[in-house]
Amino acid sequence: MILTNVDFIPGKEIKEYLGLVRGNTVQAKNIGKDIKAGFRNIAGGEIKEYTNMLAESREIALERMKEKATELNADAVINIRFMTSSIMGAAAEILVYGTAVKLK
Numbered sequence: 782m783i784l785t786n787v788d789f790i791p792g793k794e795i796k797e798y799l800g801l802v803r804g805n806t807v808q809a810k811n812i813g814k815d816i817k818a819g820f821r822n823i824a825g826g827e828i829k830e831y832t833n834m835l836a837e838s839r840e841i842a843l844e845r846m847k848e849k850a851t852e853l854n855a856d857a858v859i860n861i862r863f864m865t866s867s868i869m870g871a872a873a874e875i876l877v878y879g880t881a882v883k884l885k
Contacts, residue, residue, distance in 0.1 A: 782855070860879050
């Protein structure tokens with residue numbers, strides 16, 4: 782499956798647009814990560830616990846989007862975008878979406 786954040790694939794021609802595909806996940810913080818993050822917030826620097834959590838969340842959401850594209854027999858997903866939103870004080874949603882296409 783070809784994945785790209787632009788609306789074309791170099792050297793390929795789009796035969797058919799299959800529609801929007803998306804994947805998402807909601808991840809909640811845990812008390813251990815919050816305590817470590819609190820200390821880092823005081824001392825400064827990267828909060829690696831949250832960086833790692835969000836990186837893992839992006840991969841989960843991306844895989845779910847790819848599964849939806851596969852169900853449509855897509856060859857690629859173009860114009861991919863990510864969004865993050867706060868669901869509540871201790872949880873965040875990662876959403877990824879794009880356009881599933883068939884290639885010639």
